[in-house]
Amino acid sequence: MPECGLLVSAPGKVILHGEHAVVHGKAALAVALGLRTFLRLRPGGGERLRIHLPGVGVRREWDVAELRALRGRLTGGANSPSVEQLDTLKEFAGIAADASAPDSLAILAFLYMCLAISAKYGDVPSVDITVWSELPTGAGLGSSAAYAVCLAAALLHACGAISCPLKDGEATARWTEEEMTLINSWAFQGERVIHGNPSGVDNAVGTWGGALRYQSGKITSLKRVPMLRILLTNTKVPRSTKVLVAGVKEKILKFPAIMNPVLDSIDAISQECQSVLEAMPTNPSPEYYPVLEELFDINQHHLNVIGVGHPSLDRLCRVTASHGLHSKLTGAGGGGCGITLLPPDATPLAVEAAKRDLCACGYECWETDIGAPGVTLHSSSSLNAQVLHALSES
């Protein structure tokens, strides 16, 4: 491990097409988001392991010897967190048995990954780890997976299980396919601690970046995906994914002959979108966008048909349409987030006006992109001041 430590980042994700339909065996397209989670690992002092999560107000530290002893008690589980192991960790960290707050789950996932990875590859490391994210939590943007991917990369590196591919003078570097497979598999265990039964899509997007197709448990990377500029808007309307998924199922049971063709149509939209993305050059010209925009519009109608729309999302679509931009909900719907395509010929004035109008609705709005790279190593000079500042807060 280099004395200077390690700077790692991993992207969040959005669903481009196929949300909800994926629950019923159809394809979904998930893409890496330009908003990322950043991790700084530094050699620790005095045989202590420290974790600092400024975004959720967590700052904890433990004696490495104490963690070694704890690790000895975590038998079984074979690469996968058991209920007993998690109960032991909760008790150790003073976390309530039914805790579900992001800070509690983040500590739990950290402890589990740290002990399980060190048990397999080396000793419990004496390091200081700080994680900070541009991603809001609980908005369906894969923030927990980006966190788990960063942790997996940092801890595997700290235990010597993966290399440090960043050469002197380079701004960024990525790991080998084999190393990324290892990072992804451990990130998935972290996701299990946080979510119980995750699909594995979010950590795969966080690791590999770009775009993935997910269908019936099978995840495949798209051949080649351009970076596309988007607006990501959080309506901040809270919703329960569980309730929305149940509502869709109920609609399908109530009107099978009406709803099943809609799922088929959504499946075909994902397929068409994949074909268009794979045919697009790295810097796509405006003529590629009308089809992508049309697919957004159609799917947004379909998502309304299956009952996961919301007046806040209708408003989002209307506001962006008034500036010539096309939007759809992304993820669970019923509020939550929407994404808006920004074609290369969208004028900065139109984009600024759309952002202003969305903020005037009380929404939070980021100008970012999709198709971003997966887990990445950074030199500190390659990170912007805001990120460095957040990571160096003491």
Place this chain on the structure above:
Amino acid sequence: MPECGLLVSAPGKVILHGEHAVVHGKAALAVALGLRTFLRLRPGGGERLRIHLPGVGVRREWDVAELRALRGRLTGGANSPSVEQLDTLKEFAGIAADASAPDSLAILAFLYMCLAISAKYGDVPSVDITVWSELPTGAGLGSSAAYAVCLAAALLHACGAISCPLKDGEATARWTEEEMTLINSWAFQGERVIHGNPSGVDNAVGTWGGALRYQSGKITSLKRVPMLRILLTNTKVPRSTKVLVAGVKEKILKFPAIMNPVLDSIDAISQECQSVLEAMPTNPSPEYYPVLEELFDINQHHLNVIGVGHPSLDRLCRVTASHGLHSKLTGAGGGGCGITLLPPDATPLAVEAAKRDLCACGYECWETDIGAPGVTLHSSSSLNAQVLHALSES
């Protein structure tokens, strides 16, 4: 023919579900509208045939002898208007060869039906005919068919081909099934004069009333249909049915895997709606409405997907939704008309507020019903003052 003359009416139509999908072999449901066309036939004076259409500013009369001579020149055609026959009639009536204005087509259809019916069943009648309609023309509401149905009934009656089922003291009466079949077949010929190649749905609705299912050229009456209150709203945005139909076809060719399932879903909506209507009692309680409303909402999204929506129709839906009411476009879309269900538990206040807000958009709005009776004979005391006044203008 009774000396007092004859009062006949026929309803307009709206498409409840299946517009556009019907062009691609799917089912459509057409229902009779509470807005009607009325015809008064009175014995004429001095061997003259007079037609008066106060709504379109037409007042014409001819010598019966002259019409007899004209009839002699209209050979061939066998119950169906030929190009040559129509050219002869246009020349006779001083109508330009390429005339398409409602008044010209109304005169042409009248002359054709009068001569063809009298050639088959009797002499050219000396009568005064006045026709007035509550239906706007060119709005896709079957106004030409309602006109042709009224004319067919009146002319067949004047020539003695059908009875006068109205008994003394009765307010209204209807013809036998057999007589209605005759009326419908002649109304279809009138529609051919006006539209060239009509589907026959509009005149069938005008004749039989209630609700009809139309699929691949086959028309079947629904077993039993309740009268349902609606708002009918004309956005007054002009559109070309031909251009809209071509646009849908283009979308299907562009995205067959995305669009064909949408047509399947629309087909299932028509089927589901038919089942609900046939299960509803004559005075349906509010609990039947949520499904009908849900089907409206779903189909409106589908119609947007196939590209026949319009901002004026989005606005119509939004305005009525703000009063708890559900709407969809009806007919060609791209502007034109929309219909809004009025469940029995909609308060008069909410309905009035919705009408006021729709009028404030510059739309024209009628509170009426669907599932109305077909061609009907009336006593003059059964007609309201506005209708009687319109028909008695001299």
